[in-house]
Amino acid sequence: MIYKFLEALDxxxxxxxxxxxxxxxxxxxxxxxxLIAALTVVRMNDLMADxxxxxxxxxxxxxxxxxxYITVKEEHxxxxxxxxxxxxxxxxxxxxxxxxxxxxxxxxxxxxxASQARQSANRDVSVQLVEAVNEFGEIFWDTKGVTVKRAKxxxxxxxxxxxxxx
Numbered sequence: 001m002i003y004k005f006l007e008a009l010d011x012x013x014x015x016x017x018x019x020x021x022x023x024x025x026x027x028x029x030x031x032x033x034x035l036i037a038a039l040t041v042v043r044m045n046d047l048m049a050d051x052x053x054x055x056x057x058x059x060x061x062x063x064x065x066x067x068x069y070i071t072v073k074e075e076h077x078x079x080x081x082x083x084x085x086x087x088x089x090x091x092x093x094x095x096x097x098x099x100x101x102x103x104x105x106x107x108x109x110x111x112x113x114a115s116q117a118r119q120s121a122n123r124d125v126s127v128q129l130v131e132a133v134n135e136f137g138e139i140f141w142d143t144k145g146v147t148v149k150r151a152k153x154x155x156x157x158x159x160x161x162x163x164x165x166x
Contacts, residue, residue, distance in 0.1 A: 031084070031087060031136055034087075034137075035137060038114075038126070039153060039159060040076040041129060041130075043157050044069045044072050045123045047069050048121055077114045077129070080129065099143070102139075106136055113128055127159065137162045149162070
């Protein structure tokens, strides 16, 4: 009902249509969320392996913990895909792609690695995912004219990640 009312007003007064070139205001894109999500995938794999080595699969606490680790791992692998897709699709413009033509292949690789990370408990795949997201972050920050540095993350799993060097 309200839609019909607004449509009638629009037809009567011809309001100018609002337009935007992206979903969110420019300047708040950041690959760090994808990177933290990728680190979380590695961490869940580590916790799963620790539990597998020390727990009793018949124990209810084991089943509860393992299912929670798996759920978090899968959610964060999907979050990697979502965050990278948003930056790639909404932020990356032709001038960025001209400067970094490898970005399409890298994004595809990230999507594949994140899917593999969801489907398995393979730590190596998860570590490759972190590195691919690091590479994506380096490209992103370069498009903004910001240099990056690599440093060991201050939390488990303690992998090397990129940070804007500001």
